[in-house]
Amino acid sequence: MRLTLTVNGAEALIEVAPHSTLLNVLRDELVLTGTKEGCDEGECGACTVLVDGEAVDACLLVALSVDGAEIETVEGLTSEEGTLSALQEAFITAGGVQCGFCTPGLLMTLTALLRENPSPSNDEIREAISGNICRCTGYAQIIEAVGSVARQENGR
Amino acid sequence: MTTSLVGASVPRTDGEAKVTGRAVYGVDYSEVGMLHARLLRSSVAAGRIAKLDTTHAIGMPGVHGVFTSADAPTCRAGWVIKEQHLFAHDVLRYEGEPIAGVVADTREQATAACAALEIEIEPIAPVADITSALDEGARLVHPEWEAYEPAGPADHPRRDNIACEVISDPDPDALLQAFAEAHTVVEDTYVAPRQYQAYLEPKSAVASFREGRYTVHTAHQFPFNVRDRVAQCLDVRPSSVRVLGHHIGGGFGGKLDTALEPYAALFAKLTGRPVKLVNDREEDILTCPSRENAIVRIRTALAQDGTVLARELECLMDHGAYSGEMPWLASVPMHVLGQVYRTGAARVTTTLVYTNTAPTGAFRGVGGTYLYFALEQHMDSCARALEMDRRAFRLHNLIAGGDQSLTGQTLDDAGLLREAFERMEEAAPWAEGPAESETNGALRGRGIAALTWMTNPMPGSATLKLNEDGTLGLITAATDNGTGAVTMGITQIAADALGLQPDDVVLLMPDTDAAGYDAGSQGSRTTHIVGRATATAANEVRDKVLELAARLLEADIADLELTEGHVVVTGASDRRIPLAQVAATATFSSGPIIGSGSYATQAPSFNPGCATGLLFPVFPTPTYHVHLAEVEVDPVTGRVTVTRYVVVQEVGRAINPAGVRGQIQGGVAQGLGYALYESLESDDGRYRERTLETYRLPLACDIPEVEIVLMEHPDAEGPHGAKGVAEPPIIPVAAAVATAVADAIGRPITRLPIRPDDVLAALAE
Numbered sequence: 001m002r003l004t005l006t007v008n009g010a011e012a013l014i015e016v017a018p019h020s021t022l023l024n025v026l027r028d029e030l031v032l033t034g035t036k037e038g039c040d041e042g043e044c045g046a047c048t049v050l051v052d053g054e055a056v057d058a059c060l061l062v063a064l065s066v067d068g069a070e071i072e073t074v075e076g077l078t079s080e081e082g083t084l085s086a087l088q089e090a091f092i093t094a095g096g097v098q099c100g101f102c103t104p105g106l107l108m109t110l111t112a113l114l115r116e117n118p119s120p121s122n123d124e125i126r127e128a129i130s131g132n133i134c135r136c137t138g139y140a141q142i143i144e145a146v147g148s149v150a151r152q153e154n155g156r
Numbered sequence: 157m158t159t160s161l162v163g164a165s166v167p168r169t170d171g172e173a174k175v176t177g178r179a180v181y182g183v184d185y186s187e188v189g190m191l192h193a194r195l196l197r198s199s200v201a202a203g204r205i206a207k208l209d210t211t212h213a214i215g216m217p218g219v220h221g222v223f224t225s226a227d228a229p230t231c232r233a234g235w236v237i238k239e240q241h242l243f244a245h246d247v248l249r250y251e252g253e254p255i256a257g258v259v260a261d262t263r264e265q266a267t268a269a270c271a272a273l274e275i276e277i278e279p280i281a282p283v284a285d286i287t288s289a290l291d292e293g294a295r296l297v298h299p300e301w302e303a304y305e306p307a308g309p310a311d312h313p314r315r316d317n318i319a320c321e322v323i324s325d326p327d328p329d330a331l332l333q334a335f336a337e338a339h340t341v342v343e344d345t346y347v348a349p350r351q352y353q354a355y356l357e358p359k360s361a362v363a364s365f366r367e368g369r370y371t372v373h374t375a376h377q378f379p380f381n382v383r384d385r386v387a388q389c390l391d392v393r394p395s396s397v398r399v400l401g402h403h404i405g406g407g408f409g410g411k412l413d414t415a416l417e418p419y420a421a422l423f424a425k426l427t428g429r430p431v432k433l434v435n436d437r438e439e440d441i442l443t444c445p446s447r448e449n450a451i452v453r454i455r456t457a458l459a460q461d462g463t464v465l466a467r468e469l470e471c472l473m474d475h476g477a478y479s480g481e482m483p484w485l486a487s488v489p490m491h492v493l494g495q496v497y498r499t500g501a502a503r504v505t506t507t508l509v510y511t512n513t514a515p516t517g518a519f520r521g522v523g524g525t526y527l528y529f530a531l532e533q534h535m536d537s538c539a540r541a542l543e544m545d546r547r548a549f550r551l552h553n554l555i556a557g558g559d560q561s562l563t564g565q566t567l568d569d570a571g572l573l574r575e576a577f578e579r580m581e582e583a584a585p586w587a588e589g590p591a592e593s594e595t596n597g598a599l600r601g602r603g604i605a606a607l608t609w610m611t612n613p614m615p616g617s618a619t620l621k622l623n624e625d626g627t628l629g630l631i632t633a634a635t636d637n638g639t640g641a642v643t644m645g646i647t648q649i650a651a652d653a654l655g656l657q658p659d660d661v662v663l664l665m666p667d668t669d670a671a672g673y674d675a676g677s678q679g680s681r682t683t684h685i686v687g688r689a690t691a692t693a694a695n696e697v698r699d700k701v702l703e704l705a706a707r708l709l710e711a712d713i714a715d716l717e718l719t720e721g722h723v724v725v726t727g728a729s730d731r732r733i734p735l736a737q738v739a740a741t742a743t744f745s746s747g748p749i750i751g752s753g754s755y756a757t758q759a760p761s762f763n764p765g766c767a768t769g770l771l772f773p774v775f776p777t778p779t780y781h782v783h784l785a786e787v788e789v790d791p792v793t794g795r796v797t798v799t800r801y802v803v804v805q806e807v808g809r810a811i812n813p814a815g816v817r818g819q820i821q822g823g824v825a826q827g828l829g830y831a832l833y834e835s836l837e838s839d840d841g842r843y844r845e846r847t848l849e850t851y852r853l854p855l856a857c858d859i860p861e862v863e864i865v866l867m868e869h870p871d872a873e874g875p876h877g878a879k880g881v882a883e884p885p886i887i888p889v890a891a892a893v894a895t896a897v898a899d900a901i902g903r904p905i906t907r908l909p910i911r912p913d914d915v916l917a918a919l920a921e
Contacts, residue, residue, distance in 0.1 A: 032177070033177070033180070033184040034176065034177015034178065035177070036181070036183075036356070036357070036405070037183065037358075038356045038357070038358070038405075038437070038848075039437040039847065039848045040436060040437060041437065041847055041848070041849070043847060043848035043849045044356060044848050046356055073177070074175075074176065074177035075176070075177050077175075077176070078176050084172065084175065084176070088175040088176065091171070091175050092167045092168070092171035092172065092175060093167055094814075095165075095167075095168075095814040095815065095817065095818045097168065097171050097174050097175060098406075098638035098639065098640070098818060098822065099355070099356070099357070099403075099404060099405050099406040099407075099637060099638030100170070100173075100174030100175075100179055100403065100405070100638065101181060101355075101356040101357045101405030101406060102356050103174050103175055104175075104177050107175065125856070126856040126857045127857065129855075129856045130855050130856060130857055132856075133354075133356065133848065133853050133855065134356075134856075135353075135354055135355055135356055135406050135408070135822075135826070135853065136406055136638045136818075136822045137818055137821060137822045137825075138818075138821035138822040138823075138824060138825030138826075138854075138859050138862070139821075139825065139856040139859050140821045140859070140861045140862070141814075141817070141818055141821065142856075143856070
């Protein structure tokens with residue numbers, strides 16, 4: 001069946017099987033492998049993408065159910081010139097990345113959070129990422145990364 | 157002179173690849189013409205294959221082959237004991253054991269054909285747990301155990317359902333006498349669960365077979381072990397296998413032994429095409445070599461003044477159905493018992509027991525996690541029996557510099573333990589007790605735990621080649637499983653020696669054809685061992701650069717320094733030459749500048765007569781630690797909240813303080829998971845937890861920010877003095893938290909994890 005999506009600003013027309021998930025389409029059809037599959041059951045958050053601005057688990061969504069939607073993935077966070085977003089920079093600088101497998105999902109969840117709430121408290125950050133499991137970092141440096149972006153934004 | 161990179165919190169060099177989604181992990185790798193495989197796995201803990209009919213599956217759409225034990229080599233393989241076939245022949249010994257494999261054009265087709273395999277299994281009552289495996293007349297998990305050969309040169313004590321037995325009882329008379337004459341004898345038994353590594357990237361492998369050689373792509377902590385184990389499973393020599401590493405989505409010990417790689421390699425040979433095999437999460441949980449469950453009994457003879465006169469420890473470890481590295485880990489209890497507190501006369505018995513459960517293995521901190529949990533709870537128990545202060549009792553029995561461990565290893569720097577207690581006292585004075593609660597009615601408690609741990613001594617190497625543009629190629633099979641040991645530690649050491657920036661170091665991902673042997677990311681070894689090898693390699697490159705530059709600059713070597721990508725005459729900044737120019741000049745005159753280094757820690761001496769069955773006799777390059785936890789317990793719900801956590805850790809030298817912090821914060825988080833939430837429970841040998849929903853992992857809201865005090869006592873052998881850092885922070889967490897909870901509720905904690913129901917039950921007693 002035919003599916004139309006706008007992915008990171010570019011329109012994509014894809015033939016998909018009826019049961020294909022959005023995650024399958026992104027990783028296998030569009031070869032956007034930045035979005036990760038950790039559990040395929042909506043528990044780990046590694047596959048988080050933005051669908052019309054909202055953070056969702058791409059493994060749980062049947063692709064055809066989001067026909068026509070605007071999708072943002074980790075590949076879309078970097079500008080066309082290759083400049084990293086402030087949040088991406090902060091993750092590197094604050095040490096919020098270790099193995100990095102949860103990082104794309106966390107970046108998408110937190111990008112959505114910061115758009116809605118540019119100055120989240122630490123508790124609000126913890127709450128926002130309660131669906132994103134990170135096994136490496138113990139979260140502290142991730143929370144710091146978000147805090148540093150919030151402070152930069154507020155300083156402007 | 158630029159600031160040294162060593163000791164600086166510079167970002168990891170793979171950070172940009174990881175935040176942009178460009179980093180290629182094992183699961184992301186694919187090849188042209190690649191097929192997809194799935195494994196049919198045992199649905200029972202124990203049974204016999206009564207019928208396996210592949211006819212229908214072979215005819216399914218897209219299927220290229222269905223393979224069973226008839227298609228695999230007949231040899232047995234194993235890391236320590238060679239007991240395993242690739243596919244079950246007849247007998248099934250754990251749920252998840254591979255029975256057959258299907259290869260098809262797509263993963264969906266392979267999955268469908270796998271489901272279409274016609275199989276009938278006659279279930280057998282499983283040997284479900286440690287206790288029943290040791291019962292008189294228990295069914296043997298491996299009736300043919302005597303026919304199994306050790307993978308190494310020597311065998312070790314094993315029999316029936318016992319895969320390894322370590323016994324140390326050097327002076328039975330002294331032990332008996334001490335218990336007979338003791339003022340007080342205290343005995344406790346502790347139970348610890350299995351813990352799943354729960355790395356976020358499931359295991360995977362892509363293999364091909366060309367020109368008589370296997371090529372295996374995998375995101376693995378120990379590529380050379382994959383090479384050796386694939387060769388063993390497929391009955392070829394190790395150099396017939398080439399292993400290429402990719403970014404690793406976490407490992408924590410769960411990716412040290414081979415898993416899917418031999419299957420992918422076999423299927424590639426049998427189909428003539430590259431084959432990819434990826435675990436789904438349920439398969440990964442069912443088959444992962446989790447931290448073993450165990451039962452620990454400790455008994456202590458005490459003098460009236462609080463001196464430990466004698467101590468006995470018995471440890472029963474669940475080995476699961478087959479051997480990974482567990483027979484080595486059966487040595488850990490002996491180390492733990494004598495390397496923090498003096499024991500007086502000691503007896504240690506460790507029994508590693510076969511059961512019809514998934515094979516257990518290494519998880520960061522291995523058995524140290526539950527052994528220190530048991531030891532520190534028991535220390536509290538002893539202190540209570542003597543009505544002594546818990547901290548004072550510990551300090552009274554603390555080992556000192558120059559004391560020997562129970563294996564006869566001299567711990568020259570063990571005085572650092574007392575220093576760590578003192579540093580903890582500055583951060584969190586013991587007499588103050590836990591902070592006032594903000595929650596009405598909450599019970600508050602505080603716990604303290606100490607640790608001595610090792611830096612894995614096994615060999616590693618690095619080759620550095622100075623490229624003509626002045627960058628530095630780094631060739632090593634050391635893997636960065638996320639710790640930053642390669643992309644921070646080693647990279648910083650190499651760049652610093654040559655006056656370069658971390659981004660000037662071009663890292664080759666692990667390739668067993670290109671790099672020298674490396675023992676993998678385990679036991680905090682990479683920065684210490686491979687960092688040292690890298691420093692040696694960098695010094696060789698540096699010497700060659702300076703020798704040529706001295707000629708080009710007409711200066712004395714002693715007057716030259718390497719900084720900001722240039723060779724500069726000290727004190728005459730106009731007399732300088734770019735490193736690129738030196739490199740290019742060398743390359744096209746005498747040949748490229750290359751340096752190499754190899755290193756392994758020389759084993760400290762020990763007493764070979766101290767025990768039987770001890771495969772892992774020393775704890776080289778030890779580090780010393782004290783942890784403190786403060787908790788609040790809700791007496792209505794039983795919920796435990798960790799309100800404060802402090803770590804004092806001796807690291808030798810922190811090459812990258814932010815990286816060290818990440819290892820401590822992350823290690824403590826995993827330790828809190830082990831202490832409070834995580835457990836793989838079995839019903840008749842089958843796991844109850846099969847998803848990341850039912851297997852409860854620590855989330856952002858569960859983990860406090862850890863307060864960290866670093867102690868730096870540089871090691872004479874380590875690069876810039878660095879010792880191992882990453883493994884230890886997980887180890888004393890359950891010990892510290894459990895002593896804090898016991899303090900809060902006034903009752904001992906004898907079982908992990910400490911779940912609300914258990915707390916309420918203890919409070920009701």
